[in-house]
Amino acid sequence: MPQEHAPGLVIQGFTPPLKLQDFKLAAFDMDSTLINIECVDEIAAAAGRKEEVAAITEAAMRGEIADYKDSLRRRVALLKGVGVQHMQEVYDRRLQLNPGAEELVRACKQAGLKLLLVSGGFTFFTDRIRDRLGIDYTRSNVLEVEAGRLTGRMVDQPWGDICDGAEKRRMLVETCQRLGISTRQAIAVGDGANDLPMMGEAGLSVAYHAKPKVREQAMVAINEGGLDRLLEVVRP
Template sequence: MNLVIQSPAPLSADHHKTLVALSRGSHAQIVDAHAIRIADVDEGQRADLDVYCGTHALDYAFVEAGRHLRDFGLVAMDMDSTLITIECIDEIADYCGLKAEVAAITEAAMRGEIQDFNESLTRRVALLKGLDASALERVYEERLRLSPGAEQMLAGAKAAGLKTLLVSGGFTFFTEKLKTRLGLDFTHANTLEIVDGKLTGQVSGEIVNADVKARTLRETCAQLGIDPARAIAMGDGSNDLKMMAAAGLSVAFRAKPVVREAASVGFNYVGLDGLLRLF
């Protein structure tokens, strides 16, 4: 196995020898100013690496030697707090004075404390009843920002021949705009019901929960003619876990503890473009 160490700031040479010793690796190779790759490491050293990397705000990942990004065929991403920095439903709720109440439910659901995602989404959407639909455009224009490294990661994935899937427990209003803006291949999300320019407090059709996210990844792989083992899944919340488990490589991005523990790789400090440095 190789060990890839990444830093949001230029990685100091002072770390190189220490990290080689901690991982019991053979040598360090400089990837770029922000990353090194250490060959022939001992995976049993995770505990020491956790402490050192946590102390110095570094991300580490064990990656099978000889793997390339082009070995994969799909990168599937969650939207809220993964591809983008906000939780759209929380920001929509701000326009009707209910952000704190809705955000509390969102946070509990993402930590896995509310097991029924359908119920948590239904409760939150119901609080939006009567809100003018123009609030969605305002959230997109005024508050939605891409996560650090998002565009670089997508460009690198596309250059390596991967297709892109945005699958979200959020809303089609935002996923469709992002599909056009970023040139994504596939999207799947919930549809907010709007009547006479107002939100009804309901969603139309099947709710995109953890099971649907995983099914969407598998169905997209089938459509592309690839095994799910050739998919990369990126997410931050507990409703991403089944999708991440279905993929060959899972990336926890600024994620809740339950997701970090389950994922192949965790990015707590670097941007989404950290994916490109793994291979």
Template sequence: MPDNLIIVRKASGLDPDTLHTLSTALGTAPERMGGERPTLLRWQAAPQSSATFDAWAEEYGVDAANVPASLSLADFRLLAIDMDSTLVTMETLDEIADVAGLKAEVAAITEAAMRGEIRDFTESLTRRMALLQGVGEDLIERVYRERLHLSPGAEVLLAAARAAGLKTLLVSGGFTHFTDRLKEQLGFDYAFANQFDIVDGRLTGRVLGPIVDGAFKAQAVRQCCAEIGCAPSQAIAIGDGANDLGMMGVAGLSVGYHAKPVVRAQATWSVRVGGLDTVVDWLG
């Protein structure tokens, strides 16, 4: 019997036609049923390709992963997660730019960087920050109060990680104006992000200190693992853009969350449709 499980999740429930189609494709029936429209099912079957799971997400609205039968959340010691478009539903710099009337210009650079078209994250961040020179600190506060929302399932994921004994790391190419508050609000053990340079209540268009790029994120995972006393292979890293590939590459398990194609191609798993709590179900 294969030691690989295909775990399929759909929050609104899997209908009988979808169950039949997936079972036919996998050549076996699911391991267990959960009522007329179960939200989570497991098949003991050979691993499937990322392209197959992409197609299932598109056609059936499901998230699927190849999961070793014995794997659980408690096998890990650290959960590292990106902020923008991962822990929260937005790109914070884009929202600041929107409030300032500059969203189109800033968002275009953000998208190019997330797709990996601008290889140097430092360049993309420097270009975006220069466009925001002169923006008032009050607008940053307004974005935090009015626009910042957690991604679905974020609190479930963090609670499950803590219950399983994992430490939690928020590591972001965004800014401490947001990560510091999220760390306090959600109880992260560690948080790293960039720092705005603000003079007389306005952005100077520069960043203070070292920029949190892909290499920094990878080193943050290594550093936290060293403090905890575990190997990076015992870390889970979750992100959505090219800047997350560094930490995803050093972690034992990487998860792309509504990620760009360049990230989905390299991630161990990808959440394509559902919330962050999908990861909990896969590791349950």
């Protein structure tokens, strides 16, 4: 049975505290996990389609849409014609790191963990967050741009077409293999249904202000406060 370890912090499946040094990799979702927004929704605002796109995003994150790839294609199609400058405005004006993100990342680095950012979002944002936080590995989607505007399509990459839940899991497994570690030595942090495959593979799964389905399945659910609350149960 899940037990509230402290107000807004729920734990199931283990007895805290754990040691951060016992893990070798921390994998993070981006939108609504490391950062405060869903980037696709904010880009859609520039096209006057935010409400429509946000409704699809919410349903996908709650696990109410079975085909994540189709849901993302539908949302990206609605972004057609948005200028790249609008994405920069989203980054500059709307995007913020979630509370405790920098503190948790710093503690992971000091404990010797490598960092992985896996996102159903877009490289325009993941590349900037990677550089900002000093993240080691990333995987996300590429928006197609022509003449400075989005075409409403994504670009296929060598590893596949879209980073969905299955691809997040695969990237976690591949990164662990690259590092020569077990997936049990990985921490996975997310908030949406598409994070569940990688969370199920990791040795420690963490739900951050997550959808109900994700909170129910995670070993740690942070329902109040910042990401650094994980350090209350996984001690540096």
